Amino acid sequence: SQTIHQWPATLVQPVGSPLSLECTVEGTSNPNLYWYRQAAGRGLQLLFYSVGIGQISSEVPQNLSASRPQDRQFILSSKKLLLSDSGFYLCAWSVERRGDGYTFGSGTRLTVV
């Protein structure tokens, strides 16, 4: 069966520090991968998506970047965190090209202090 792993569950980082969040998928190949961010009490904002290794599309210009070094690995990074980067970060995957049936990870709650 397909599973998605996202870690860590919570993270407290000082302003100006780097960030690396990792997401891996098991049980499928060539998935579409996504990073979303959710502010408290709000909907999800699409940050990045990837349809293949090394292919990254950015939705919102910001202090973050994404990479896909392997087929089932998606990494969200920042060189220097800002207070505004705080939020709940969710990784997701889908198989169908049209985005059917997304599966979400359990999320990382990031607090920048």
Added chain:
Amino acid sequence: SQQGEEDPQALSIQEGENATMNCSYKTSINNLQWYRQNSGRGLVHLILIRSNEREKHSGRLRVTLDTSKKSSSLLITASRAADTASYFCATARFYRLTFGEGTQLTVNP
């Protein structure tokens, strides 16, 4: 940017009652999906309705889609306290899934 808008923002009902949530969107879509999020947790996919479908059922869930009005509704019948959560509609267009702001449903025992 958020494409979907849910209505109402918050809904409080008694156990056993039905809950109806509405979603409107702006552009053409491939499909529309509904998700549930328990407090502070990841999202769980509930149901997907394609743009050429008008109604779909899954257990106690009923979803309708009106592409001419660019709107959808989610009906949860015979609600339970465990249904308390935030519910989000999301529109799929090619590779992108865009979420609304959600409806917070509270089911009182």
